[in-house]
Amino acid sequence: MSKVAIVTGGARGIGAAISKLAAARGYAVCVNYQSNASAAEEVVGEITAQGGRAIGIQADVSKADDVSRLFTESARALGEVTALVNNAGITGRISRLDETDPETMQQTIDINVMGVMLCSREAVLRMSGKHGGAGGGIVSISSGAATLGSPGEFVWYAASKGAVDSFTLGLSKEVTGEGIRVNAVSPGLTETELHASGGEPGRVARLESVVPIGRAATPDEVAQAALWLLSEEASYVSGAILRCAGGR
Numbered sequence: 646m647s648k649v650a651i652v653t654g655g656a657r658g659i660g661a662a663i664s665k666l667a668a669a670r671g672y673a674v675c676v677n678y679q680s681n682a683s684a685a686e687e688v689v690g691e692i693t694a695q696g697g698r699a700i701g702i703q704a705d706v707s708k709a710d711d712v713s714r715l716f717t718e719s720a721r722a723l724g725e726v727t728a729l730v731n732n733a734g735i736t737g738r739i740s741r742l743d744e745t746d747p748e749t750m751q752q753t754i755d756i757n758v759m760g761v762m763l764c765s766r767e768a769v770l771r772m773s774g775k776h777g778g779a780g781g782g783i784v785s786i787s788s789g790a791a792t793l794g795s796p797g798e799f800v801w802y803a804a805s806k807g808a809v810d811s812f813t814l815g816l817s818k819e820v821t822g823e824g825i826r827v828n829a830v831s832p833g834l835t836e837t838e839l840h841a842s843g844g845e846p847g848r849v850a851r852l853e854s855v856v857p858i859g860r861a862a863t864p865d866e867v868a869q870a871a872l873w874l875l876s877e878e879a880s881y882v883s884g885a886i887l888r889c890a891g892g893r
């Protein structure tokens with residue numbers, strides 16, 4: 646059976662590393678993006694230049710209609726999905742809760758929690774043996790923030806990732822017997838544009854010293870964990886929250 650991965654937010658940061666590593670491991674890759682079409686074109690171009698198959702598809706993971714279209718268009722172009730990586734996520738602007746507007750919190754929950762649930766629902770409908778599917782894997786990119794709480798930075802984001810962890814545990818129990826292993830990776834501090842998007846480009850430099858390993862992760866180090874969970878080497882792993890946080 647051919648391997649097809651949908652990577653949400655797959656054009657930048659950790660998602661781009663996952664898209665490229667998935668292609669190197671033999672997946673045809675649907676590189677989802679929200680607004681950065683040129684980043685998606687670049688990742689798709691790199692994959693196809695290496696002889697792989699990839700397509701970029703715009704969709705906002707927090708919108709049910711977009712998610713449904715994402716899976717339909719991906720299946721039409723690449724074949725039915727066998728692996729979903731729920732990677733798309735935002736923090737909102739770094740600040741205390743009482744300095745944060747409700748819209749930021751709502752948007753974070755919509756993308757980080759509803760996005761994961763909507764995409765996973767669509768994947769289950771297509772991969773579960775109960776629905777005539779051939780099985781597959783789901784990996785969500787959570788965060789060490791789920792257990793750190795992130796005070797003074799983004800407690801609403803930490804809460805959204807706590808929800809991702811609970812969802813991963815529950816869904817794994819629901820569908821592992823139907824041929825879908827469901828897991829999460831919890832990265833710690835990782836070198837991407839996420840910190841600048843949150844308003845603090847120097848966040849990695851500020852926090853590196855509190856990470857036991859003494860540095861931030863590269864996106865590729867997180868991608869390796871995600872691809873391992875999807876691989877046959879992890880054939881008995883479901884419901885795991887794999888911390889990839891340099892000891893933090």
Ligand code: NAP
Pocket residue numbers: 653654655656657658659660677678679680681682684704705706707731732733734735756786787788789831832833834835836837838839840842
């Ligand atoms: P990033 O570099 O800021 O990239 C975020 C990606 O998410 C972008 O590709 C963006 O698409 C996409 N995205 C945002 N909203 C979306 C939406 N509504 N629909 C579809 N795609 C959307 O972030 P990153 O650091 O790689 O983060 C990836 C994941 O890792 C996130 O879930 C994040 O919470 C988690 N994480 C990151 C760190 C870290 O230190 N960096 C640590 C722990 C966990 P566009 O390119 O179109 O904007």
